[in-house]
Each structure stands twice: as C-alpha cells, then as structure tokens.
Amino acid sequence: MTDQPRQVGGGRRTLGGFAPKLAALTDDVLFDDVxxxxxxxxxxxxxITVAVLAAGGDTAQLGFHLGRAVENGVTQEELIEAITHVTFYAGWPKGMGAMGVAQKLFTD
Known part of the structure; x- marks a missing residue:
C-alpha cells in the first residue's frame, strides 16, 4: 500500500497557536504515524473514519473527514451508502445528522 499519497494533518495550522501539544499529536502521531x-x-x-464519526454523532469532525475521504478515492455514492448503512446500527438521529453534513458538503 505504498502507492498512496502521504497523509498530512493540519493540527499545527488550525490549533498550533492555541493548543500546541494537541496540534503536534494530531500531526505527528495521528496523521504522520497512524x-x-x-x-x-x-x-x-x-x-472507517467516516463510519465511526457518523456512528458516534461527531458531526463537527465529519465534514473534514468526508472531504479527506474524497481526496483518498472514496466516491460520494460510497459515502452516502456508508452513512445509510451506519444509520441502522448507530441510530437514526446520528445517521440523519451525518447525512446532513454530507449533503451540505456535496451540494455547496
């Protein structure tokens, strides 16, 4: 799986001046390593990340990761299907919230 683009985080860019340790962990551990x-x-x-965020109702992070998923080759149709599938296991409100984030991202 070495033919894929290197994943890079944006922790330092978004939070570096406010929460430098969290920014460094985001960039150096979560993205650069994991x-x-x-x-x-x-x-x-x-x-996987989109499914887990949708299942947890973590819509604040979902928009970023839907965009990242598209950059990594997941299609809009696959993301909609994944959220639909998750809805039945994680709960209707979480699924509807996640789909609302996806709809806003893909229609704006």
Whole structure:
C-alpha cells in the first residue's frame, strides 16, 4: 500500500497557536504515524473514519473527514451508502445528522 499519497494533518495550522501539544499529536502521531501505516490504505482508513464519526454523532469532525475521504478515492455514492448503512446500527438521529453534513458538503 505504498502507492498512496502521504497523509498530512493540519493540527499545527488550525490549533498550533492555541493548543500546541494537541496540534503536534494530531500531526505527528495521528496523521504522520497512524494514517500512514501500510496495513490499510488511506481510502480504507477514510471510510472507517467516516463510519465511526457518523456512528458516534461527531458531526463537527465529519465534514473534514468526508472531504479527506474524497481526496483518498472514496466516491460520494460510497459515502452516502456508508452513512445509510451506519444509520441502522448507530441510530437514526446520528445517521440523519451525518447525512446532513454530507449533503451540505456535496451540494455547496
């Protein structure tokens, strides 16, 4: 799985001046290490991340990760289907909230 683009975080850019340690952990551990491990492709990691965020109702982070998923090769149709699937396991309100985020992202 080495033919994929290197995943880079934006922690320092968005939070570096306010929460430098969290920004460094986001960039250096989560993205530079975990996201770039070869056992899963960035595409698979994106699909998993979107599903987990949707299931947890974490819509504040979902918009970013939907965009990242598209960059990593997940199609809009696949993301809509993943959120639809998650809705039945995680709960209707969480699924509807996640789909609202996706709709805003894909129609704006």
């Amino acid at each position: 996201w770039n491990r070869p056992e899963l492709s960035a595409r698979d990691r994106s699909l």
